[in-house]
Each structure stands twice: as C-alpha cells, then as structure tokens.
Amino acid sequence: MATNLVRSTSLPTITHPLIASAEEQLQRLKSSEGTSSSSHSTICQKLDGLRKLYECVDDVLHLPLSQQVLSYEKHVKLMEQVSNSSLKVLDTCSITKDAFSQMKERVRLLESSLRRRRGGEFSLSNEVGVYIASNKKLNKVICKGFRNLHKKENDQTIVVENSELTSLVSLIKGVEDVTLMVLESTSSFISHTKMISKQNSWSLVSKLLKPKRVSCEGIDIEIEKINMELLLLLRNEKIDHSQILNAAKKLQVFESSIQELEDGLGAIFRLLLKNRVSLLNILSH
Secondary structure, three states, X not given: OEEEEEEOOOOOOOOOHHHHHHHHXXXXXXXXXXXXXXXXXXXXXXXXXXXXXXXXXXXXXXXXXXXXXXXXXXXXXXXXXXXXXXXXXXXXXXXXXXXXXXXHHHXXXXXXXXXXXXXXXXXXXXXXXXXXXXXXXXXXXXHHHHHHHOOOOOEEEEXXXXXXXXXXXXXXXXXXXXXXXXXXXXXOOOOOOOOOOOOOHHHHHHHHHOOOOOOOOOOOHHHHHHHHHHHHHHHOOOOOHHHHHHHHHHHHHHHHHHHHHHHHHHHHHHHHHHHHHHHHHHHOO
C-alpha cells in the first residue's frame, strides 16, 4: 500500500549531515535513471551508486535521532507499512538475482555445446533451441514481475506531526523507488522481448531484423547480438569453425558480464537485508 505523508505543522527541521548526504546520493541516482542505456558499464555504475546509497541509509537508521523518531509509539502503523514495503523490494532483488544466476548457467551450457560442436560432434539446433526457449520463459517471468510492480496501489494519507519523521520516511520511500528502477534497468541486460517461434532459422533472423514494439521495455542490444549470432549458426549447413569460435567468445564475455552484475546484485541484496533488519529492530523497541 502506498503512503502519502502530510505534515500537520510547518515547523522547520534541521537536517542531519548523514541524511543530507543520503538525499544527495538519492537524487544523483534518480538523475542517472533518466538515461535509457542498459549497457553493462552503465548498469554497474548504477548498482555501485545504489550500494553506496544503502550503506549511507544504514548509517542514517543507526542515528540516535532516527531510532528515537521511528520507534515512537504513534508511528508504529506507519513504520509497519514501511517495513512491508521493504520486504517487497527485498523479494524483487532476490528474484532478479536468481534470474541472473539462471541465465549464467544457460550460457555455460551453450558454451559447452559449442566446444563439442567445434570437435565435430552433433548439430547445435537442439541446444540453441533450448537456450532461446528457456530465455523466452525467463523473459516472461521478468516482464510480468515488473509489470505487477507498476500496478497502481491504494493510497493512504497519514498525518505526520514530526518533520524529522517525514524526512526519514520520504528518504526510505525514495530509496525503495529508485531501487526498483535500478533493478528493472539491470534486468533488461538479460531480458529481451522478441518472441521466438518454431520456424526456419532464416525466418527467425528476418524477424529479429524487423523487431516489433512490445509492452515490456528494456531490450538490451548485447543479448540480441548473441541471439543473432546463434541463429546465423543454425542457418549454415556446413560447420564454420571460425563462426563457432566467434560465438563462443561472445558468450564468454556475456557470461563474465552476467557474473559481475550478479555479484553486484548480491551485494545490494545483503544491504537490503541489513536495512530491513534495522527497521525491524526499531519496530521491536
């Protein structure tokens, strides 16, 4: 449930330097989300910025002022909503991290198949077909998950008398919102929205060359290049070792990029968990 905060007074508040620093980092990360790029380097920068933001937020939650304001009995209901919201973000990060892990394993299996093909073994059609089909299923899961997050929620307005509490809750809510945006941007690195049907290879290539607009945004160019490379491999009747080697190299680079982003997501997940524990500790006192 979304929460609208309304101050009942207009008393001035003195912002703690840590809170001011967190708000500055939050605004910087929001500004970076204005870019549509889903390249590996851009996503790494966003994840690193998010990591630094959560480290700062954790320091904020351990401030005596924060502990006192957030644990005030009158604010229990509001803090329960904040805690429930943090669980949603934690679950989304876990799902995203698992998706990267699944993609990494599929890439590794396909790399193994390419190595066997270079040794003169069987056709790649089954392996590539399984890889593309499994990626399509994973893509549907990712897109569905983020579409559900974007659905409108019921708003609830709560009158807040404490200006410090307003600042703290607004900061936490803002961090959660930007986290979901960064996670969606990160997911676009391994998700593509072009549907692959059971047709001949050249027909598939033609469809990739003429992409249609779809409802789930965030198509990453790197994964599309790899898919194109694989489909062109299927088109060739004879074994082209140089083309197989080229595809294998691209898959290795792709796997390395996935691993780095998965590690970044793991770091974010641990910080999300740490922040949630801090919120629950405040609620229990």
